[in-house]
Amino acid sequence: xxxxxxxxxxxxxxxxxxxxxxxxxxxxxxxxxxxxxxxxxxxxxxxxxxxxxxxxxxxxxxxxxxxxxxxxxxxxxxxxxxxxxxxxxxxxxxxxxxxxxxxxxxxxxxxxxxxxxxxxxxxxxxxxxxxxxxxxxxxxxxxxxxxxxxxxxxxxxxxxxxxxxxxxxxxxxxxxxxxxx
Amino acid sequence: xxxxxxxxxxxxxxxxxxxxxxxxxxxxxxxxxxxxxxxxxxxxxxxxxxxxxxxxxxxxxxxxxxxxxxxxxxxxxxxxxxxxxxxxxxxxxxxxxxxxxxxxxxxxxxxxxxxxxxxxxxxxxxxxxxxxxxxxxxxxxxxxxxxxxxxxxxxxxxxxxxxxxxxxxxxxxxxxxxxxxxxxxxxxxxxxxxxxxxxxxxxxxxxxxxxxxxxxxxxxxxxxxxxxxxxxxxxxxxxxxxxxxxxxxxxxxxxxxxxxxxxxxxxxxxxxxxxxxxxxxxxxxxxxxxxxxxxxxxxxxxxxxxxxxxxxxxxxxxxxxxxxxxxxxxxxxxxxxxxxxxxxxxxxxxxxxxxxxxxxxxxxxxxxxxxxxxxxxxxxxxxxxxxxxxxxxxxxxxxxxxxxxxxxxxxxxxxxxxxxxxxxxxxxxxxxxxxxxxxxxxxxxxxxxxxxxxxxxxxxxxxxxxxxxxxxxxxxxxxxxxxxxxxxxxxxxxxxxxxxxxxxxxxxxxxxxxxxxxxxxxxxxxxxxxxxxxxxxxxxxxxxxxxxxxxxxxxxxxxxxxxxxxxxxxxxxxxxxxxxxxxxxxxxxxxxxxxxxxxxxxxxxxxxxxxxxxxxxxxxxxxxxx
Numbered sequence: 001x002x003x004x005x006x007x008x009x010x011x012x013x014x015x016x017x018x019x020x021x022x023x024x025x026x027x028x029x030x031x032x033x034x035x036x037x038x039x040x041x042x043x044x045x046x047x048x049x050x051x052x053x054x055x056x057x058x059x060x061x062x063x064x065x066x067x068x069x070x071x072x073x074x075x076x077x078x079x080x081x082x083x084x085x086x087x088x089x090x091x092x093x094x095x096x097x098x099x100x101x102x103x104x105x106x107x108x109x110x111x112x113x114x115x116x117x118x119x120x121x122x123x124x125x126x127x128x129x130x131x132x133x134x135x136x137x138x139x140x141x142x143x144x145x146x147x148x149x150x151x152x153x154x155x156x157x158x159x160x161x162x163x164x165x166x167x168x169x170x171x172x173x174x175x176x177x178x179x180x181x
Numbered sequence: 182x183x184x185x186x187x188x189x190x191x192x193x194x195x196x197x198x199x200x201x202x203x204x205x206x207x208x209x210x211x212x213x214x215x216x217x218x219x220x221x222x223x224x225x226x227x228x229x230x231x232x233x234x235x236x237x238x239x240x241x242x243x244x245x246x247x248x249x250x251x252x253x254x255x256x257x258x259x260x261x262x263x264x265x266x267x268x269x270x271x272x273x274x275x276x277x278x279x280x281x282x283x284x285x286x287x288x289x290x291x292x293x294x295x296x297x298x299x300x301x302x303x304x305x306x307x308x309x310x311x312x313x314x315x316x317x318x319x320x321x322x323x324x325x326x327x328x329x330x331x332x333x334x335x336x337x338x339x340x341x342x343x344x345x346x347x348x349x350x351x352x353x354x355x356x357x358x359x360x361x362x363x364x365x366x367x368x369x370x371x372x373x374x375x376x377x378x379x380x381x382x383x384x385x386x387x388x389x390x391x392x393x394x395x396x397x398x399x400x401x402x403x404x405x406x407x408x409x410x411x412x413x414x415x416x417x418x419x420x421x422x423x424x425x426x427x428x429x430x431x432x433x434x435x436x437x438x439x440x441x442x443x444x445x446x447x448x449x450x451x452x453x454x455x456x457x458x459x460x461x462x463x464x465x466x467x468x469x470x471x472x473x474x475x476x477x478x479x480x481x482x483x484x485x486x487x488x489x490x491x492x493x494x495x496x497x498x499x500x501x502x503x504x505x506x507x508x509x510x511x512x513x514x515x516x517x518x519x520x521x522x523x524x525x526x527x528x529x530x531x532x533x534x535x536x537x538x539x540x541x542x543x544x545x546x547x548x549x550x551x552x553x554x555x556x557x558x559x560x561x562x563x564x565x566x567x568x569x570x571x572x573x574x575x576x577x578x579x580x581x582x583x584x585x586x587x588x589x590x591x592x593x594x595x596x597x598x599x600x601x602x603x604x605x606x607x608x609x610x611x612x613x614x615x616x617x618x619x620x621x622x623x624x625x626x627x628x629x630x631x632x633x634x635x636x637x638x639x640x641x642x643x644x645x646x647x648x649x650x651x652x653x654x655x656x657x658x659x660x661x662x663x664x665x666x667x668x669x670x671x672x673x674x675x676x677x678x679x680x681x682x683x684x685x686x687x688x689x690x691x692x693x694x695x696x697x698x699x700x701x702x703x704x705x706x707x708x709x710x711x712x713x714x715x716x717x718x719x720x721x722x723x724x725x726x727x728x729x730x731x732x733x734x735x736x737x738x739x740x741x742x743x744x745x746x747x748x749x750x751x752x753x754x755x756x757x758x759x760x761x762x763x764x765x766x767x768x769x770x771x772x773x774x775x776x777x778x779x780x781x782x783x784x785x786x787x788x789x790x791x792x793x794x795x796x797x798x799x800x801x802x803x804x805x806x807x
Binding site for chain 1: 220221222223224225226241243244245248249250
């Protein structure tokens, strides 16, 4: 089962320049026009599902962590927020804009804003959907000029980390021959 | 009253704390709130590596070696982009100062022609001196005839194609020779600014050193050209500042008078506002409406101009402009150009305050535009003041919160006033420098910036310098910060080191001398040039240093560049957008030393910045054998 666990966005704070390009790319990817300029020309609303924040001089983008046991899913009274096999989703058609998901999200990754659902203006929840319908994966990852963002699988990450730790361990062993002798 | 840590961290000024708490209570936003909302600011912008000079871009260079583009679409590297962006900032700053100078030349011309609606030549002595500098004959001629020739000559400096710019020859011979050797002796004020715009167009000058040199040339045209013209002509028209006592900080607003704030940078209109505020008819109108009088106060450099010449109290520096409105006691805030926040439009809409723009160059959303023209100067000023007085009846006394704080200050130390204080010659000052009683001179200037605690850098840097026997001369928002904490009183000598203390006490001067508005940094150049010439050395040999602890404007970039180009080591308190290029950063912080005898340094901590300046001054003293 482990290898089927859904992917998530990995952020490298050391690479984030705080340029907000990921926010614009996110908003553009979720418009009909598919681009910022196209959306502005068509007077479409732009909504980003991520947010670049700064804490003590360090900048980094924050977005949905795609929690397995997601508080937003548990709290949603209408089933608008739900969990698929790979990610946590919002069905805006079922959303009543109650903001309970906003309240319980530990990351501040959900917001409620005005949008058009089935031809009607209403308030609904927005959150990162990992651009599941976009060829080539998340728009923010593709747009980041410094590659501070990447889409990763938990198993892959665990493998990478344990490999790196093992390599470090072996290297330190090699530098201390007396331990080997 | 106790304020939150968040408020206390924003400024060291208690009036700011009080007014920020008041803003919070009223749900009003200020520059500090907007700064927070802006975070995080774009790192590419901070490093200066984004280029919008053509439409193949916008381009930006990644600072990470293994990721992102290293060249713009045209092939421009970070070095090229940073150098181009920096000198475009210089162009804008030099243009702002120089346009201010040009407007004063225009006023002088109109006055000389008898078309200036209320202006006159107040300082005939200075007119004569300047005329001599320009080889204009004065024998048996009226002051208007001389002024007409002077105005023409000064006007011509802007559009000139070949140099020299006359005032640049006030620099010591060695400095001028150096400028000529480097090919940065400016030709005409406008020409150097235009040439920056040409060189930074796509596909023109792409050599970072060559670009920076042109930036320096334009900055010299600002400091020794446009700015110096603005200062000198202001003195001719409005009088050369002399030591005057006044008051500083928001407490200068009065609960029972019509409060008029003059804000911006040019003295032209504010001079007339001051005159109109003394008009018997308007005073009578104010009394009829229940006000005890008409209280004109200044903000920013327009404030510095009328503070220096008329002792008009100053309400605060750049970051206090919104706070002044939040007192609810301002009938009108009258603005001309530069450093005026467009936020004032919305903010004044929350009060009875009239926001009046006056320059054909500067209109603001939410402002009433009453255009200023020199030929009807007094009449227009009177109408503006009348509007303010009539507005008094709409003040809501319940909404008025004026901080108590106001501090006395002694201001008005023009070059001439310093000479007079010294008994007519620089000799006593030189003696004190030689004896070591005064270690050296520091020019501390520049803006406020919400990135750093308001006034913290200004006040602490200056205090540290005077404690170490460095005489401080100041202009602009730094000067206002110093005035607000009492550093501009002769009594402040007690805070100076033993040597400087005795000198100040014997002359009756403060250890921090107010030399005017930001264009008046040209006065500091004049003093340095005079000292260097008296000693037969270059400015770069003198025990002097400069600093801008809280700078933010493009004018400050131009100022820093002409100060360094003039041979003065300069410490910046906020980081300029150049770090994206190692080559440009090194050129400015080390390489420039060999070429022009001075460099920039960046040091946000005011105490360490003072140490950098003091050790520089010590080195220069040692080199001079002092």
